[in-house]
Amino acid sequence: MVEPAPLTPCPPWLLDHWRDVYRRHEQGQLPHALLFTGMRGVGKKQFVRFVAESLLCRNCSEIGACGKCDSCAQLTAGAHAEFSVLLPEGAAMNIKVDSVRELVSWLQLSAPPGRYRCALIDTADAMNRNAANSLLKTLEEPGERAVLLLAADRPGSLPATIRSRCQATNLSLRDTSAAITWLEEQGMDDAQAHLSRARVGPIALLEQLSDEWIESEQLLQKAWKDLFLMRASVGKIVDSISGLPTTRCLRNFSNWTLMANKRQLNLPIGADHATSELISEVHDGLDSEQWFALYDRMQQLYRSDSASFKTQTVLEGLFADIRTMTQG
Numbered sequence: 001m002v003e004p005a006p007l008t009p010c011p012p013w014l015l016d017h018w019r020d021v022y023r024r025h026e027q028g029q030l031p032h033a034l035l036f037t038g039m040r041g042v043g044k045k046q047f048v049r050f051v052a053e054s055l056l057c058r059n060c061s062e063i064g065a066c067g068k069c070d071s072c073a074q075l076t077a078g079a080h081a082e083f084s085v086l087l088p089e090g091a092a093m094n095i096k097v098d099s100v101r102e103l104v105s106w107l108q109l110s111a112p113p114g115r116y117r118c119a120l121i122d123t124a125d126a127m128n129r130n131a132a133n134s135l136l137k138t139l140e141e142p143g144e145r146a147v148l149l150l151a152a153d154r155p156g157s158l159p160a161t162i163r164s165r166c167q168a169t170n171l172s173l174r175d176t177s178a179a180i181t182w183l184e185e186q187g188m189d190d191a192q193a194h195l196s197r198a199r200v201g202p203i204a205l206l207e208q209l210s211d212e213w214i215e216s217e218q219l220l221q222k223a224w225k226d227l228f229l230m231r232a233s234v235g236k237i238v239d240s241i242s243g244l245p246t247t248r249c250l251r252n253f254s255n256w257t258l259m260a261n262k263r264q265l266n267l268p269i270g271a272d273h274a275t276s277e278l279i280s281e282v283h284d285g286l287d288s289e290q291w292f293a294l295y296d297r298m299q300q301l302y303r304s305d306s307a308s309f310k311t312q313t314v315l316e317g318l319f320a321d322i323r324t325m326t327q328g
């Protein structure tokens, strides 16, 4: 017997955004495809799941699902006939074209009268181009009362043809006091100060203060340093961080490359003490043209679908090239 899972709550600072969706639902004007973007850790994944569960509820209201109807019971039992979730899979954590095709044909069947059929892709940027393109069919000929909910950290990596067919909403932190209260409830001291300095949303902010996060941050800093200061072979360096998600690695390296370029131009780099030190230490590894070329490459890597490949595959090529540059 599987224990029923509770329904997903709305991140309290995003309730206003839910009211917008609810209003459109009430007016019978809910678009077939909704894309939610927003800064990392603002709660996109949780929000889209909350929206799906609320829309499926028989008594959907301004506060979300009722938790009591047959639909809510099916959701908590983890078996709802009108709800489908597409998750990244495999070592590369990407969404495969076959899974998308399956979802598309499922979504084209009609929902029972008066009800929605919801599909959720909460890591839409984990789709490669082929997978994303196969979504087009459902965006062009959606089934009756079919709703596709997408969330993406990097909407720029979705094809423009997809973006233009979705109604996009940027989930912003409209209600900072709700976020501060939530952070305090999670045991954070000085939540207001932390949040005002953060460039991420409340959920990522909480994660960044965890031991696990700090440890992996140190691993990444060591890898970057070892690479430029030739302290270890490329293979060894890549191995040391191959357990971390590709997007995390690329995001850090991309940021650090941008900071190196800012330093070249004598601009403030806006980093904490440890990061500033890291940037200074590796700075002489490349000349200004090389730093700029690397920045260009990082941007391309970050925007392309390389995030859907394995960390090892992406980093081996990148690091080998950086090593060649530093030796050149």
Ligand SMILES: [Zn+2]
Pocket: 057, 058, 059, 060, 065, 066, 067, 068, 069, 070, 071, 072
């Ligand atoms: Zn309900």
